[in-house]
Amino acid sequence: MRFYIGLSAVLAIASWLSACERTPAPPLDQQLYIWQRQWTPAHEAALRDSRADFSTVRVLALQAFPQAGWSRARIDPALLRQDGRPLIAVIRLDGQLKSLDLAQATAQILQVLDDWRGQGLTLAGVEIDHDAGSARLPAYAEFLTHLRPALPPSLPLSITALPAWLDSPQLPALLAAVDSSVLQVHAVSDPRRGLFDADQARRWADAWGRVSDKPFYLALPAYGVALLPDSGGAPGVESEVAIPRRGERRELLADPQALSQLASGLRGKRPEHLAGLIWFRLPLANDRRAWSLTTLRAVARDEPLSSRLDVSFAAQDGLYDIGLANRGNLDSPWPARLTVKARDCVGADALAGYTLQQTPDLLTFTRLRDGRLPAGGQRAVGWARCANIDQGGSHVDP
Template sequence: MVRRNGVRWVWALLSACLAACHSASAPLGQDAYVWQRQWNSSVVTALGQSADLVRDWRVLAAQTDARGQLRPVATDRAALAATHRPVILVFRIEGQLVQWDEDALLAQIQALRDSWRGYPLAGIEIDHDCGTARLPAYAHFLGRLRQALGGLQLSITALPAWLSSGDLDKVIAQADEVILQVHAVQSPRAGLFDDALARVWIDRFAARSSKPFRVALPNYGTRVAWDSDGRVVAVQSESPVLVGGMEASELAASPAKVATLLSALRSDRPKGLSGIVWFRLPTPQDERAWSLPTWRAVMTGLPLTNRLAALFQDGAVPGMVDVILRNDGDVDIGLPHGIQLPVGCTVADGVNGYALSSRNGQLFLQRSQDGWLRAHRQRAVGWARCGTGKALPVIAP
């Protein structure tokens, strides 16, 4: 009897070890958020061109309004079905809502889920960026929702700020999986994405959570405007916003920095990390998202070869030249921090996100806002009046 129990114990330990090894070596599955509120031919094209690399689509199904009522988003279910990929319905509850009617919200979520009856759903996701003081109430809501969903998987998003709260464990306990968001979680003045800080948050969450989790990575840019008091008055991302501000800046996630983090996660995988979720599905019409070739290159770990050049081009005014950045590569490249002008240039200025700067008597065009240059595109970034030499501007670190 003792021997038989000992054999069982050895087999149980071996099975656990094999499962852990398999989990650690399994590739990171990659999902994508389909966040478009208007489904046109561009979205349908992007779905078809990306499905081979995507595990699940996480589709924005509804979003709460100022009164806490869910407003459905019309989707093209036929286009989704044609990709032969599972769908997870995402319900976004605005983080600024102080409270809501739990019964009404639960009923609305269930009704929308039932409207997809017949479509093979892989789960439901709740996206709610509430403050830490609201976490106990949020955990209560999730507990009720999980019961109502039966066996359907429940995913939730989580913020790094929640790591400081003892109530995070109550929220995690109600979910089957968690998606840790590491982009656009700080003040816009701090930028959109910091790969080193993101890794710190991921490791902290891995040490804290007993549930499998995914990491939401960015492949987009956004324009943020502030008023004279420093308050954010507009955020323009995949759709234009007409509200202006006293100050505005373009923020962008660098493909190179995101690729660096992704590579590190693959080579030194945190405990419990099961995959990546990309925000958001890039489309041909989305000028603030990476191009599809760039996204695919980062997803698959291909090298992001830099083929960026700074050139002079005769301007419309005699004696003036336009400073042109040209990307001859196949992937998008983050805009360089600076462009050093030749010594013979005595007058110059920057445009399109660049401004004139000087250091030790040397003129530079200094980047004033984030961004990238699409593959096989060019951008005018300034002008200059220079001597007759053939020297070209130099991209400065």
């Protein structure tokens, strides 16, 4: 028995098979915030080493504070020109501002943009970062509607947005005034929950995609903060700028493993209208509360994360410098303890952050305070002058 299939049936089957094939989504764009108020020589290496993995830089340009007024970030225009990536100027309007003077704020923004262009910088957009309460969204939308026609027509305007706005009936009008939004999902709302909740962030991103009909980005944390002692109100939050307040600080750090899992999930099942991820913030070599750039790049590349701590020795004439090296791609807490087999030691001591207990054949270095060893980094732990150190007999306790 023979079966004959007509041309129309063949085409229908081919169309059905094509629809069943999984078309891979384009990769999520990944960008960086540069949030330092004053640039240093460390920015040169950070920009250079981040260029391959992050398409765009969003740079703090101008801030407005309730009492202090307007303040510009001291950028290095030569480094930005050399970097060459698309550049978005970020204007930070403090959420505690009682009101926005439309004319003054617009004039300040236009002036800084004009000055940047005069320094040879080509702008790819402007972002307004204003943590307004939901009740103030109508006034915020009015400001954006006033600002938009004052900007060059070809210059995209975006805003940083808060998950709390999801419940506001004013949100559609606010989003209608801009070309895109950046949903910020990291904040210290409850210290017991840490700096970041990946499951909650995912729910917010899905909800934002249903509300917004324009592209949006997700701002993700690659840093930590310290909670300062309560001084009669909410605890202070210290990040890249030290706050002169005494008392023990409680450190909160965004977990790279949790962020990596979230980013991987967003790539696999993308919320509607999600255009990319923006990491806060570009880490500098001396930024003790940011992930290392090695870890940030590994998360951005969706690479498996691991720390690998080794004890290192540098010997000269019986004097051993003892250190730790992190040969993985994941920043690691200082280990609680490390032991070194040694004999006939005439002197030994621990360096800052550790204390030493010594027996005839063992040196034990015990952690006194918390710290982090960046991926690819190393630090000295102590020294010893001994007749013999068994370099293969060292052990690290996490």
